[in-house]
Amino acid sequence: MNLSTVLIVVAGFALGAQVWFLFEYLLHRFAMHHLHGKGIMSREHLLHHVAAGWTFSTTHLLSWAGMLLVGWLAWFPLGWITVNPAFGASLAVGWSFGYFFYEWVHAQAHLSAPRNRYQRRLRKHHFHHHFGHPMANHGVTIRFWDRVFGTLESPEQVRVPRRMAQPWMLDEDGELLPEHRADYVLVGTRRSTPESNEEDRVAAFASVAPSD
Template identity: 30%
Template sequence: MKEKITLDKVMSSAPDLILYAAPVLIALALLEFYFSWKQKKELYEKKDFFASLSIGLVSVIQNLFIKTLLFGSVIWVYNIVPWSIPVNWATSILCFIVLDFFRYWAHRFGHETSIFWATHVTHHNSEKYNLSTSFRLSWTQQIKVVFFLPISFLGFHPVIFFICHQIAVLYQFWIHTEYIRTLPKWISYIFVTPSHHRVHHGKNEHYLDKNYGSTFIFWDRIFGTFQPEDEQAVYGILEQPKHYNPVKLVFHVWVDIFKNMKRAGSIKKATLILFQSPSSLKKYE
């Protein structure tokens, strides 16, 4: 019979890699900011940079307070199933691959349904593409934990899951840059690269809703969402905000959703709005 995992044990065993890495990531973004300014590349806009930094810092602080809830839900699922997967290097790598599969689908639903687009749009509503863009993580993205509970159901240990999850999040940082243009083909065939992710952030017509991969790009090749970079991406979203207010950048799609739900006329129609395509949302200024 497997040992029951407690919240205290997981929190004491799973290092907060993102918190430790935050100062280094901010320093690297500032360095890129400096080189962009020095070389007159215009990859940064001052107000946009501080909006991204503000959103990111609030997200880090927020996670310190709510990670107990997130840890708790994952641990609860792990404890109720009677099986578990042994912890070793091979199963840890397998956990990372399985996690990346679910991250692909969480990301894809984040573009294809209104409720999850509202938790993700903040990451896309900048017209600049640089390392600081990786800081733009919505303060409501935690509801996407529902996509990751199956990993605990499969029997992967919660500590391994959280370490893999944090590594996957940190991987996202370096791919948000214009400075790295191309990489060897074998890398680009397996892993998500800056080139792949620039496509994902582009609002060029044939770039929309492409390259959802988190760490591995082969999911996009398998599920038909892969698009190579064949022209310079135009960044931002189709309904581009005309301000740099961090709060509005986080919640503007939620506002649209609730206004649409209020006018729906019935609970059924209001509920369906949450799961319709974001393109079906009527925008309210």
């Protein structure tokens, strides 16, 4: 591989990943929240807001396959036509990398406590989106596009309805662990009822914050 091919591959990979990060923002804001549950992508995402947790489901396989197809059926030929096959392939690989990085960051945000500044900042960013303002903070891996499009909100403390607290936030009595008290505050009661479940569903599909 000569130097120009290496540069083309690196540039293609970096661009592909950046294109994903922009799409992550646009899809989350417009194809998921603005559609209020119309179509499978929006419905599945808003159900994620109702459940407020991350579990693997078979619909993940559908979106993984869909995003890989976009990479290889759209970005690969586009990069091939505009530059060359190596650029097209690295664009598709970069896009796929960006997408799976997003899936991993999102799942980890729900499943495990932050271990560094990046994870801490991104979890606050994402949980304010869930519990404070679902029409803000659409980026999950980076906050850059929220800043660009004016949807960035970073409150000092993020309010978390007790029934929706993430397992890693709590001690065995269901109280906030001391290390998370600077970032989060628990509100409301722990118990969910059929009425509160229905309220959560209505709120999620309207893209408004769940009540205390």
